[in-house]
Amino acid sequence: xxxxxxxxxxxxxxxxxxxxxxxxxxxxxxxxxxxxxxxxxxxxxxxxxxxxxxxxxxxxxxxxxxxxxxxxxxxxxxxxxxxxxxxxxxxxxxxxxxxxxxxxxxxxxxxxxxxxxxxxxxxxxxxxxxxxxxxxxxxxxxxxxxxxxxxxxxxxxxxxxxxxxxxxxxxxxxxxxxxxxxxxxxxxxxxxxxxxxxxxxxxxxxxxxxxxxxxxxxxxxxxx
Numbered sequence: 001x002x003x004x005x006x007x008x009x010x011x012x013x014x015x016x017x018x019x020x021x022x023x024x025x026x027x028x029x030x031x032x033x034x035x036x037x038x039x040x041x042x043x044x045x046x047x048x049x050x051x052x053x054x055x056x057x058x059x060x061x062x063x064x065x066x067x068x069x070x071x072x073x074x075x076x077x078x079x080x081x082x083x084x085x086x087x088x089x090x091x092x093x094x095x096x097x098x099x100x101x102x103x104x105x106x107x108x109x110x111x112x113x114x115x116x117x118x119x120x121x122x123x124x125x126x127x128x129x130x131x132x133x134x135x136x137x138x139x140x141x142x143x144x145x146x147x148x149x150x151x152x153x154x155x156x157x158x159x160x161x162x163x164x165x166x167x168x169x170x171x172x173x174x175x176x177x178x179x180x181x182x183x184x185x186x187x188x189x190x191x192x193x194x195x196x197x198x199x200x201x202x203x204x205x206x207x208x209x210x211x212x213x214x215x216x217x218x219x220x221x222x223x224x
Contacts, residue, residue, distance in 0.1 A: 005037030005051060008058040015062025015080070020070045023079045030055060030083025038091055045120050048091065049131045055084055056135035064141045074146040081132065081150055088128055088161040095121050096168035100175060109176040118169055125162030129155065 011033060018026055037051045059080035063073050099117055107114055129151060136147035 003054045005040045006033055006054040006058060008054060008061075011055070011058035012062040012065070015059050015076060016065040016067075018062075018066060018071065018076060019068060020072065020075075023075060026076060027079040027083045027086070030059065030080050031086040032083075034084050034087035035090055038087060043091055043094065045123065045127055048088070048124075049127060052084055052088075052128060052131040053135045055080070056132050057139065060136060060139045060141075060143050060147070063146075064139070064143055073143065074149055077143070077146050077150045078153075081154060084128070084132070085154075085159045085161050088124060088159075089164055092121065092124055092161055092164045092168055096164075096171065099168075099172050103172060103175050103179060106179070108180075109173060118172065121165050121169055124165045125159050128159060128161055 011030070014029060015026065034051060034055050037054070038048065041047045041051075059077065063071075063076045063080075066073070066076070095117065099114070099121075102114065103109070109115065109118065132147075133151055136143065136151075
């Protein structure tokens with residue numbers, strides 16, 4: 001079943017057959033699948049929610065079906081969360097690069113679309129947590145406790161997504177402030193250049209006026 005760009009059946013099977021030693025492989029696979037799904041659509045919060053929901057449900061169903069007694073379900077879900085976090089980190093970086101280009105082209109942070117984009121970037125971590133929590137709650141079975149532990153630990157630790165999102169917003173704001181300062185500096189330079197030549201300009205005008213007066217005086221004398 002392909003849902004939100006995720007092959008849920010393949011992911012369910014992967015988690016249901018995973019051994020205790022495959023934690024890193026699970027994290028990598030979830031990260032790759034999540035990132036691929038995000039790349040296949042517009043990077044809106046709604047689409048991000050849809051992808052994260054599908055991944056969370058598939059990982060949960062697979063973990064619940066895993067028969068191996070040595071498998072730590074909470075560890076499996078932690079790796080699933082980490083994989084999604086790694087993919088969202090790339091999404092945040094993509095946002096940062098795009099917004100940086102817009103600022104470089106003169107788009108101000110007070111413009112409506114820019115403000116909305118920055119607000120969505122700031123909401124990325126909250127959206128991540130809320131979507132995983134809601135998807136986990138919708139799953140039946142003994143996964144409620146493990147997911148609660150994973151989410152509590154991650155909220156305490158913080159996500160790479162949240163950290164990068166905060167840093168990205170801060171960088172964009174600084175870049176915008178710098179652009180504004182440089183804009184004012186350029187105006188000040190132009191004004192200073194004009195002031196530097198002002199004396200010469202006045203001298204030229206004065207010379208022209210003086211020449212005009214001299215010629216006028218000479219013409220008056222000739223008429224006499």
